Amino acid sequence: SHIKILGIPGSIRKNSYNKLLLKATLNLLPQGVEMEIFEDISQIPPFNQDEENNPPQVVKDLKRKIRESDAILFATPEYNRSIPGVLKNAIDWASRPYMDNSFNGKVAAIMSASIGMLGGALAHYHLKQILSFLNVNVVTGPEVFVSFAQQKFDENGNLVDENSKKFISQLLTNLVDYVKMVKSKQVVSL
């Protein structure tokens, strides 16, 4: 009953606050939960439907890692009131070809960090919409919005905001409960 989480960052920036948010999550995992961060999102080429039946190795790796995980944890910035193109690009690859959507039936949770006041809330909701279409069970809360992110991490990149840590811990607890619920449901429906 070990639970595996795959963390996917929405930013490929070296000092990305969202990458740091996923790193901070590694220190907050409940017992019996392991988490890996998919660092290679930067290596994914632009999606081309001509290639969807034979995707590049990095995409095959992403799809396999998604399938091997019980849950996906996204941490995304907000770019112009939506998710960054690099994240949408990765999701598009992983959702294709039709009938081979690696996200199908998974559980996911979303966090967002932004230097702005809204904490990436609009990106967060765009991502929810995309995941709903891909038949992902998105954990409803708490909504982890890290606003004014430049004030929430120390010079070594550690998350130092206690409120954010509390919300992340609660989100992880809810994620685990959701995974258990979805798994028990799947046993019945199979």
Ligand code: FNR
């Ligand atoms: C931004 N940023 C931003 N912030 C926000 O709260 N709402 C927004 O709509 C946008 N739009 C936007 C567009 C583009 C193209 C860039 C580059 C940036 C600022 C954003 O929050 C900031 O750059 C974060 O630091 C990005 O997250 P990472 O890379 O630190 O994870």
